[in-house]
Amino acid sequence: MTAPVARDTVFEVLSNNRRRFIISTLRQRDDPVELTTLAREIGAHEADIDPSAVDSAEQKRVYVSLYQTHIPKLESAGFVRYDEETRTVAATPTVAEVDRYLGPVQSALPWSRLNGALSLVVGGLFLGTLFEISVLTGVSPLLLASAIVVVLLVVAVAQLVDHRRCQRARPLELRDP
Numbered sequence: 001m002t003a004p005v006a007r008d009t010v011f012e013v014l015s016n017n018r019r020r021f022i023i024s025t026l027r028q029r030d031d032p033v034e035l036t037t038l039a040r041e042i043g044a045h046e047a048d049i050d051p052s053a054v055d056s057a058e059q060k061r062v063y064v065s066l067y068q069t070h071i072p073k074l075e076s077a078g079f080v081r082y083d084e085e086t087r088t089v090a091a092t093p094t095v096a097e098v099d100r101y102l103g104p105v106q107s108a109l110p111w112s113r114l115n116g117a118l119s120l121v122v123g124g125l126f127l128g129t130l131f132e133i134s135v136l137t138g139v140s141p142l143l144l145a146s147a148i149v150v151v152l153l154v155v156a157v158a159q160l161v162d163h164r165r166c167q168r169a170r171p172l173e174l175r176d177p
Helices: 007-014 017-027 035-047 056-077 093-102 111-130 141-168
Strands: 080-083 088-091
Touching: 007 017, 007 056, 007 093, 017 035, 017 056, 017 080, 017 088, 017 093, 035 056, 035 088, 056 080, 111 141
Parallel strands: none
Antiparallel strands: 080 088
């Protein structure tokens, strides 16, 4: 377990788009990333082009800012470890502290409310058939159970699809502040 990082430190680190990009990139990879690779990917991200289209002058400009400014700031905050010999950057366990302030990408759909309402409806239908309420007496219990299972299955699949969409969403640290 890592020691908590001060909120001001986290927000200072996240105040810069390049540092957010570095954190996001490192969090998605298990192995250290070469500084030249980060520079090329950041140049591509900023110009909204493919990394292979970043010219050497732009890559060098980004590289210098990473080497002189952003990597030292991230390293002093404890989020990354820079290896001077291999010129690679790796995330430290402290980078997980970012989650305390950003949290996961949230769905716009109120799944907990929908699931709660669905539970009330299903429970009401169950009690209605149990106590033979006149509206439900003509409905076959098998048909009612089948309909409930289908509805629950559709909601579960929709929730899974929405969850996966949120997982693929642009990480919060890359969104504009």
